[in-house]
Each structure stands twice: as C-alpha cells, then as structure tokens.
Amino acid sequence: MSVSEERPYHHGRLREALLEAAESTLREHGQDQLSLRKLARDIGVSHAAPGRHFPDRQALLDALAVAGFERLDRELRKAVAAAPADDFPARLDAAVAAYLHFATQDAALLELMFSGKHRPGAEEVRAASEAGFGLMEGMIREGQESGHLEQGSSEQVGMVLFATMQGIATLVNGDMIGRSQMDALVERAVAQFLRGTRPA
Amino acid sequence: MSVSEERPYHHGRLREALLEAAESTLREHGQDQLSLRKLARDIGVSHAAPGRHFPDRQALLDALAVAGFERLDRELRKAVAAAPADDFPARLDAAVAAYLHFATQDAALLELMFSGKHRPGAEEVRAASEAGFGLMEGMIREGQESGHLEQGSSEQVGMVLFATMQGIATLVNGDMIGRSQMDALVERAVAQFLRGTRPA
DNA sequence: ACCTGAACACCGTTCAAGT
DNA sequence: ACCTGAACACCGTTCAAGT
Secondary structure: OOOOOOOOOOOOOHHHHHHHHHHHHHHHHOHHHOOHHHHHHHHOOOOOOHHHHOOOHHHHHHHHHHHHHHHHHHHHHHHHHHOOOOOHHHHHHHHHHHHHHHHHHOHHHHHHHHOOOOOOOOHHHHHHHHHHHHHHHHHHHHHHHOOOEOOOOHHHHHHHHHHHHHHHHHHHHOOOOOHHHHHHHHHHHHHHHEOOOOOO | OOOOOOOOOOOOOHHHHHHHHHHHHHHHHOHHHOOHHHHHHHHOOOOOOHHHHOOOHHHHHHHHHHHHHHHHHHHHHHHHHHOOOOOHHHHHHHHHHHHHHHHHHOHHHHHHHHOOOOOOOOHHHHHHHHHHHHHHHHHHHHHHHOOOEOOOOHHHHHHHHHHHHHHHHHHHHOOOOOHHHHHHHHHHHHHHHEOOOOOO
16 A cells, blocks of 8 residues: 655645544653644645644644543443353442543643643534443443442442543643552552452 | 833743743633744744744743742642641642642643653653652552552552543543542542541 | 645743853 | 843744645
8 A cells, every 4th residue: 555656736635644643642652742843744745734623723623622521431331241141240340440541641631631721612522422422321321220339329339430540541641640550549449440240 | 029110131041931822811711722933923022032942832831841840849749748647548638639629720731741742851841740659649648658558569550540531631621521520539539538537 | 615835923941151 | 149131942833825
C-alpha cells in the first residue's frame, strides 16, 4: 500500500492522516508538543493545509477526544461481551479492568477526553461520552437485578463507580500511585460496590 | 500600599507577583492562555525577566501546583477542625465538602496539580501532594477506630475515598454532570464508605 | 474542492549588556 | 543580584492565489 511516486497536489485523505499522526504524537509526546505545523511537516503538506479540515487546533483535539470515546466504548463492550453472561462480578471486573487499561495507557488522551476545555459548540464530545455512560448504567441495572448491587438510581450508582475508576486512573497517571497499588485499590473499590458476594 | 511613582529597575518581589498573576490567569482563562510574556507585560517588566525566577514555563506551572496543594491542605484542615471532634460522619462530610469545593472552584489548577506532567525533577510537587494524603489517611484511621469505616489498610481506604471524590470533581469540571447531581453522588459515595451509620 | 506561500501577531528561551 | 533588549527558532491563523 505504498504512496505514489511524487506526492500529488491533493493528499486525498489528509484529515485521517492528521488524526492518526496527532494521536500518536499525543500519546508519545503529550498535548503541549502537538503542533499543527509539525504534523503538516511530517505528513508532507503545507502548514496551512490542516486549516481546511480543522478550523483551529482545538477542533483537532476535540476530534481526538471523540475518537477516544468511540474506542473506549468499543473496548468496554468487547471486554464485557467476552465475560460469562451469568457471572455479574466477572462482568463487572472485566469492564473495570478494560476501563483502567484504556485510561492508564494514554494519559494525555484521557485528559483531552475529560478535561472539558473543548470548543464552545463541542456537543459532539459530550455526545460521544454518553455512549460509555449508557453501557455502564446498563451493567449497573444488570447487577441490581441479580442482587449483586445496592438498589437505587442506576445512573447514580454507575456514575459513582465510574468516578471511582476515573479517580484511580488519575492517581496512576499523575504518578501518585504505582501499578501494583492500583490493582489493590481497584479490587477494594469493586468489592465495596458488590454486596456480600465477596469478603471485604 | 501604592507602588512607587516611576517603577524602579528592580521589581523587588517579581517572583511573588508572577505567581499571583499566573494564578488568576489560570483560573480565569486556563493554562493555554497563560503566557510568560503576557504576565511580564501585565506586571511591567521585560519579557525576559521571568526567566530569572523560573527556568522555564513548566517551572512556574509546577510552583502553581505546589501552592495549590498547600492551599488545599490548609482548607481541608480548617474544615475538619471546624467540625465536632466526636462526630466522625460530620467530620468526613466536612472534609469531603471542602475537597469538592476546592476541586470544582478552579478546574485548571486541579488539572495542573494532578496531571503529572511536571518537570523531570519535580519532587517538590509530589512532596506537596503527600500532605493532603496524610490528612486523609489520619481521618480514615479515626473512622476505623470509631467503627464508622471498614477495617483494612487505612492508606488504601483513604486512596479509594480520595479517588472517588477526585473522579466526581472531574465529571463536574468536564461538564458531564451538574452541581446538583454532584451533591447526590457525593452523598451516595460517602454513605458507601460509612457502614450502617446511615440509611442507604 | 483542496492546497500553497507569504504575511501577521504572537510565543519560549538565550545571552550579552546594563544598573 | 536582578533586569533589559535584541535575537533565534518556533507557533496558530488568515487569505489571496494556484491546481
């Protein structure tokens, strides 16, 4: 799948190329090091070319955040689907492990997704985030029906669970706890949500 | 306390002035809008003057993070000290409320404190953060002794509690939940930590 | 429809020189 | 000891003009 001999005037898939390059720059060097001019240079277009596809730098960052939420959603669904359908604790563990894997794999992306400093009309980002919350809420309802979780608003319980995992990821990403401590915290936190199905 | 007529060659307290100006710029306009050159302009020194006090931009951001941890520590201690000494749930509520007040008051500062993208030798930031964790752990031990909290590693329980609050703050700062929802989540989360002392 | 090249108004950082 | 002014190598963004 090699590119044509002399790069043509039109790139053809510049938008996708920008997103791919930006994603790996973000992961490897962080948001501060991500420059539209450098991306353009690496891809081989003029520095003004990105402007055709993203009105400004934040628009590209927003697009990365949206892509992040979509990938997170895919990974969560995949993990839960792979767990036994009749073992709620195992399903919860799978979801939690998948979330923490995602969240601690790419600290800069996680920050982009949740920091909330998006473009004024960033309804797309908010919308993309809701898919994941929906999945979480569905799982909570499942656990409530099987008697593994306390009753009450499944949305609230899901949010508290999510917040706990997000907070643990923040501690890891901020180098305040190590990965081994993370596992212990996650286990303790999940046990707190499950009622009487495990030793404290 | 007016400044002398014609600004003198030496500012006198430039380091402090930079930190003060940076703190309010951060709060009002965010990290991206914080520029050393603009701070220097506002204060009335040359654009190279900040370099004397902070080797680079990140050094100033690190100093802001350290100041943030110190203020957080003060506010937590003050809130806990004001709560009745013999009412653990009330003391826990006070600490939690104080933390969330701090964390949702200045989203940009919170991100600076916990994002962990500090200068390579940023031992100062890590050290400053430990004071708050120490206070949290002490409170947990208190609650375990009075029978309000589950037994086990007080450090771990404290970390999980802290992570939960941090996560809720992230949801608020990222505009994913509103302030009224926040209160409900906090109440539910705290109730989960307290054993049998409140209705679920 | 998509991209270029020049231009504008910014940055952070360095360093000789000034007080 | 502390600050200035010029210089360097970058940015993001805009816009006429090119293909």
